[in-house]
Amino acid sequence: xxxxxxxxxxxxxxxxxxxxxxxxxxxxxxxxxxxxxxxxxxxxxxxxxxxxxxxxxxxxxxxxxxxxxxxxxxxxxxxxxxxxxxxxxxxxxxxxxxxxxxxxxxxxxxxxxxxxxxxxxxxxxxxxxxxxxxxxxxxxxxxxxxxxxxxxxxxxxxxxxxxxxxxxxxxxxxxxxxxxxxxxxxxxxxxxxxxxxxxxxxxxxxxxxxxxxxxxxxxxxxxxxxxxxxxxxxxxxxxxxxxxxxxxxxxxxxxxxxxxxxxxxxxxxxxxxxxxxxxxxxxxxxxxxxxxxxxxxxxxxxxxxxxx
Ligand code: HSE
Numbered sequence: 001x002x003x004x005x006x007x008x009x010x011x012x013x014x015x016x017x018x019x020x021x022x023x024x025x026x027x028x029x030x031x032x033x034x035x036x037x038x039x040x041x042x043x044x045x046x047x048x049x050x051x052x053x054x055x056x057x058x059x060x061x062x063x064x065x066x067x068x069x070x071x072x073x074x075x076x077x078x079x080x081x082x083x084x085x086x087x088x089x090x091x092x093x094x095x096x097x098x099x100x101x102x103x104x105x106x107x108x109x110x111x112x113x114x115x116x117x118x119x120x121x122x123x124x125x126x127x128x129x130x131x132x133x134x135x136x137x138x139x140x141x142x143x144x145x146x147x148x149x150x151x152x153x154x155x156x157x158x159x160x161x162x163x164x165x166x167x168x169x170x171x172x173x174x175x176x177x178x179x180x181x182x183x184x185x186x187x188x189x190x191x192x193x194x195x196x197x198x199x200x201x202x203x204x205x206x207x208x209x210x211x212x213x214x215x216x217x218x219x220x221x222x223x224x225x226x227x228x229x230x231x232x233x234x235x236x237x238x239x240x241x242x243x244x245x246x247x248x249x250x251x252x253x254x255x256x257x258x259x260x261x262x263x264x265x266x267x268x269x270x271x272x273x274x275x276x277x278x279x280x281x282x283x284x285x286x287x288x289x290x291x292x293x294x295x296x297x298x299x300x301x302x303x304x305x306x307x308x
């Protein structure tokens with residue numbers, strides 16, 4: 001096999017209480033990429049469609065993660081990458097992670113899978129860091145492993161796969177403003193109080209337990225963020241109104257998707273997820289902000305090969 005086409009999924013990072021460690025994979029949107037072996041040694045980005053991104057491999061997240069893998073293999077050929085970007089950069093649903101993961105996943109397939117998913121995550125961290133100016137894997141891990149993931153550590157990389165309750169659905173809204181991850185990270189406090197830390201780690205622990213036991217009521221009680229959301233919510237127009245309304249509609253929880261501006265909501269059952277989508281549409285359609293709303297299953301498969 002000399003060429004492969006893959007689809008790299010959108011993801012939700014943080015999941016309220018799990019800043020930089022928790023994430024889940026969406027079924028709705030994904031970047032398509034073609035990776036092929038070429039005679040010339042090196043990593044070459046030959047096509048980018050959808051958004052204006054750098055062609056220089058050292059400046060492109062897909063290129064940087066590919067170079068990281070390339071430095072760890074000994075081959076007498078190179079790789080060419082075509083990127084068909086569907087996930088808008090800066091939307092908060094793991095656009096850079098999808099690119100960073102796509103190149104290394106595709107290369108690994110063409111090489112006969114010498115690396116496991118944990119090693120692919122480690123390569124992709126280097127690409128993701130170009131976008132957020134900091135190493136974290138909470139979007140990368142669910143894109144690679146699928147489902148819910150908890151990044152236990154990034155050095156060394158250790159990812160835990162968390163079970164997905166079967167009746168859990170996400171409703172996503174993307175208000176069309178751009179928030180740069182690096183800037184959304186810069187506004188966060190460097191230290192937090194002990195009482196906030198206690199609340200937060202209790203919520204992370206109980207959310208993990210709830211996902212293992214399909215306890216939807218406990219999921220609802222655990223989707224609380226007292227550390228990050230109070231600082232970032234001001235960056236997202238109408239966040240507080242949307243959150244209050246979707247919880248009144250019957251959602252289990254609602255928070256900022258990654259560093260925003262997208263907002264995620266989790267609901268029990270597709271009917272409630274659709275009802276929540278209507279609630280959100282009613283709110284945003286009365287504003288002057290363009291927006292997209294979609295309902296998604298939790299994608300338990302993660303990145304995959306696209307057959308023509
Ligand atoms: N955990 C990251 C953040 C996700 O919230 O900044 C976005 O890259």
